[in-house]
Structures are given as C-alpha cells and as structure tokens.
Amino acid sequence: MVYVAKHKRKVMGKQIHQTLFEKRKKLDGTESSLSKIRKEIEKEKVESEYLIPEVKNWIETDSVKEVKERVKNWLSLKHPVHIIGPTGCGKTLLALQIAKERGRPTVWINGDESITTTDLIGGYSQVEVTSIRDKYIHNVFKDKDILKADWVDNPLTLACKYGYTLFYNDFSRSRAVANNVLLSIFSEGILELPTQFGEGRYVKVHPDFRAIFTSNSIEYAGIHRPQDALLDRMVGIYMDYYDRETEAKIIAAQSGIKEEYALLITDMLRSLRSKSPPEELIGTRAGVMVAQALKLANRCDKRSIKQLLADVATSKTKNLNHFNEKMKIIEKL
Ligand SMILES: Nc1ncnc2c1ncn2[C@@H]1O[C@H](COP(=O)(O)OP(=O)(O)OP(=O)(O)O)[C@@H](O)[C@H]1O
Ligand SMILES: [Mg+2]
Structure with a gap:
C-alpha cells in the first residue's frame, strides 16, 4: 500500500512535505545511482588497465599500412574479419595494433581443440547454498535451502555487451560446433546464452562490437573447417610474409x-x-x-x-x- 498525501504542505511556494513513498524513491534512486557510478568507474579502470592491447616496436611501412587499412575498412562496415597467413608472418601483431587503434577494450580467445561454447560465452561459476534452520519453537523445525547461481561472462559475452573488440586467435583450431554461437551474432545481432533463462538469455549486440579472427594458412586446411554459414558472413584477408x-x-x-x-x-x-x-x-x-x-x-x-x-x-x-x-x-x- 502506498500512502499518497492529498494536501501537500507548502511554505513560500515550496513543498516541504514528502510522502514515505517519495522519500524512499529519492533514497533508492541516489543509492542505486551511486553504486552504478562506482561499478562504472571500476569497469573503466579494468578496461584501461588490462584490456587495451600493448604493441611494442610497431613498424608501419606502406605494405603494413595497406593490409591494416583493408582490415580497418571492413571492420568499419561492421563485418568480422578473418586474417589468414603462414606461421610467424605478423597476423597477431597486426590484429592487436588494429584493436589498439580502435581505442576500444579488447578481449582475447585462443582457439584450440578443447574450447567449448561455455569458454566463449560464460557460465555459472559457482552455486551459493544458504541453509536456514529455524528451531525457535522446540517442536517446530523449519529448514530452508537457498540456491543462488553466479553467472560469469566470458570474452564473447563481454564483447557483445559492452562493445569491445573480440580477438579470436587461431580460430580454426576450435571445433566448429563451439563456434555456432557466433552465427546469430553476425546475422541477427543477437547473442543467445543457451543456459540462461528469461530476459538474460538474449543479449543485443552493442554497436561498437567488432571481431577479428586469425588462422594459420598451413594448418587451416587440415584442422576443423568452420561452418560455411559462418565463413559466409566473414571477410577473409590473406596475408603473406611482408616484403x-x-x-x-x-x-x-x-x-x-x-x-x-x-x-x-x-x-x-x-x-x-x-x-x-x-x-x-x-x-x-x-x-x-x-x-x-x-x-x-x-x-x-x-x-x-x-x-x-x-x-x-x-x-x-x-x-x-x-x-x-x-x-x-x-x-x-
Ligand atoms: N608490423 C610489425 N611491427 C613490428 N613487429 C612485427 C610486426 N609484424 C610482426 N612483427 C613481429 O614479427 C613476429 C611474428 O609476428 P606474429 O606473432 O604477429 O605472427 P603470427 O602470424 O601471429 O604468427 P603465428 O602464426 O605463429 O601465430 C613477432 O615477433 C612480432 O613482434
Ligand atoms: Mg599469432
């Protein structure tokens, strides 16, 4: 029940009476916005300290610039870019430099055989169990277990939620089934978290989200071939050794x-x-x-x-x- 004052007292034209509802609303608003600001500051600190890639001794000649600009142009059109090239030609450093120049935080996934969808999107890290045993009255025994599951976002979810750059290194080393979750991101702009329920199940992809993939051209043909539908939504840039x-x-x-x-x-x-x-x-x-x-x-x-x-x-x-x-x-x- 909410108490609503019908006759608000005013002194010199200013309202001096607040209903309990109004007082609560004001208090809640202030507190939640404070904690929101605190969380935002914390997030920004983590982003700037850990999530901006560091690239040392970057060399940019005409040929480096040419391939870099090609990737950047595709990214600005919001297409995911797949850089393919032989071992040690400079794929990773190029991707990191591009991610750095975007000025957005970057999250990193390293593809391998054991990667699962959970490694990409996240999952329930722990389940908190609280037991309440009430024996206040000697012959009445109340027992209550509360289960609270803690969801933790992994790189792909973080990137989709906050508009980070996703850098998926050696992506063709992961089994194709693990990467199925990428399809709806690139086609509908929605990330589906299959183990979540209700509203939290669908994440609308942030407009700043971008994805860069790399694959080794020597291994590429031999390891897991990504699903055709996924390759269809990507741009592939073949990179050779520099001049x-x-x-x-x-x-x-x-x-x-x-x-x-x-x-x-x-x-x-x-x-x-x-x-x-x-x-x-x-x-x-x-x-x-x-x-x-x-x-x-x-x-x-x-x-x-x-x-x-x-x-x-x-x-x-x-x-x-x-x-x-x-x-x-x-x-x-
Ligand atoms: N533009 C550049 N400026 C400075 N150093 C570079 C540049 N490109 C590549 N390098 C250096 O060349 C080496 C190989 O680069 P990198 O690790 O990016 O290759 P890669 O193609 O990702 O290799 P792999 O296939 O093994 O993953 C690294 O020592 C890297 O620092
Ligand atoms: Mg590499």
Whole structure:
C-alpha cells in the first residue's frame, strides 16, 4: 500500500512535505545511482588497465599500412574479419595494433581443440547454498535451502555487451560446433546464452562490437573447417610474409640490431624460405629470434647467422637425414 498525501504542505511556494513513498524513491534512486557510478568507474579502470592491447616496436611501412587499412575498412562496415597467413608472418601483431587503434577494450580467445561454447560465452561459476534452520519453537523445525547461481561472462559475452573488440586467435583450431554461437551474432545481432533463462538469455549486440579472427594458412586446411554459414558472413584477408624491407625493419626494431645486419638476416631467411616446403617455412619471428641471439652474443658475421638460423629452423625438421639436408641448404646460403 502506498500512502499518497492529498494536501501537500507548502511554505513560500515550496513543498516541504514528502510522502514515505517519495522519500524512499529519492533514497533508492541516489543509492542505486551511486553504486552504478562506482561499478562504472571500476569497469573503466579494468578496461584501461588490462584490456587495451600493448604493441611494442610497431613498424608501419606502406605494405603494413595497406593490409591494416583493408582490415580497418571492413571492420568499419561492421563485418568480422578473418586474417589468414603462414606461421610467424605478423597476423597477431597486426590484429592487436588494429584493436589498439580502435581505442576500444579488447578481449582475447585462443582457439584450440578443447574450447567449448561455455569458454566463449560464460557460465555459472559457482552455486551459493544458504541453509536456514529455524528451531525457535522446540517442536517446530523449519529448514530452508537457498540456491543462488553466479553467472560469469566470458570474452564473447563481454564483447557483445559492452562493445569491445573480440580477438579470436587461431580460430580454426576450435571445433566448429563451439563456434555456432557466433552465427546469430553476425546475422541477427543477437547473442543467445543457451543456459540462461528469461530476459538474460538474449543479449543485443552493442554497436561498437567488432571481431577479428586469425588462422594459420598451413594448418587451416587440415584442422576443423568452420561452418560455411559462418565463413559466409566473414571477410577473409590473406596475408603473406611482408616484403624484404619491412621484414628487415621489423627484425631490427624487435631486436635492437642495426638495419644493415637485419637486412643480412632477412636475405638469408628469405633464401632459406624459398628452398623449404610449405610445412617447414619459417616466418619473421625466426628472423627476430636470430637477431636477438646475435645481439646477445654481440657479433654479426655470416657464420654466426647461419648457425643461429639452423638452430631456429631445426625445430621443424623431422629426422636426422632431414636435418642434414637443411644444414646443406643453409651452408650454401
Ligand atoms: N608490423 C610489425 N611491427 C613490428 N613487429 C612485427 C610486426 N609484424 C610482426 N612483427 C613481429 O614479427 C613476429 C611474428 O609476428 P606474429 O606473432 O604477429 O605472427 P603470427 O602470424 O601471429 O604468427 P603465428 O602464426 O605463429 O601465430 C613477432 O615477433 C612480432 O613482434
Ligand atoms: Mg599469432
């Protein structure tokens, strides 16, 4: 029952009487808005401290800029973009740089065999059980169990709710069934949380939500092929190793060695690449590793580069014969 004052007392034209209902309404409003503001501040703190990607020594030559702008243009049209390319060509760093330039918080998922829809959307993290046993009157026994489930949002739900950038790395490593939930996001703009009930079951996708996927082109054909309907809603950008000058600049920037030495490493790296089968190609990362090792040893002669190149390339050799063949190629570089 709500008490409504019929004759509001006014002093000099101002109302001085408040009904209990009005008082409560004012109090509730103030308190809930305060806690709302507190929550908002907390969220913003987490977003700026943990969710803005950090990209160190970013190199942007014309070829980097070209592919970056292509991805950004598709994203501005709200299409999810799938970057596909060989190992170590720079997919992840490109995606992170784009996410950083968007200025929105970014959430990250790493695809693998064991990923389930729950890993993407979230679930009930814990169930709180409260038991009340009332023996106030000796022969009357009241027992009440209250079950309260706590729902926790995982990256995909967070991104859809708050308009974050979703970065789904190595997405084709996850089984297709785990990614079914993405379909309604990209077609209807609705995220469905299958284990939730009532209103909470459907989340309207925030207008700032964007998604960037990456896949390794070597693995892509062999691992789980994503559902056709999903690929149909995405834009695919094929990315190869960057050009010689860009690779050298990246190697120099990520290791701190002089650019002329970085060019020497790049040339050997590219020459070895041209003689390797697709599953043994080594990317720009291998060049960065060689350069970092040279910097540590404080020398830069062809012999050392060849030796270090052999070390990083060996991780992809199958057996001793294979290794000897690779060494011969490296010797001739
Ligand atoms: N534009 C760039 N500026 C500076 N460094 C870069 C740039 N692009 C790539 N790199 C460096 O090159 C290396 C490989 O890049 P990255 O890890 O992004 O490759 P990837 O394609 O995601 O590899 P993988 O297929 O193994 O996931 C990293 O050391 C990264 O820091
Ligand atoms: Mg990567």
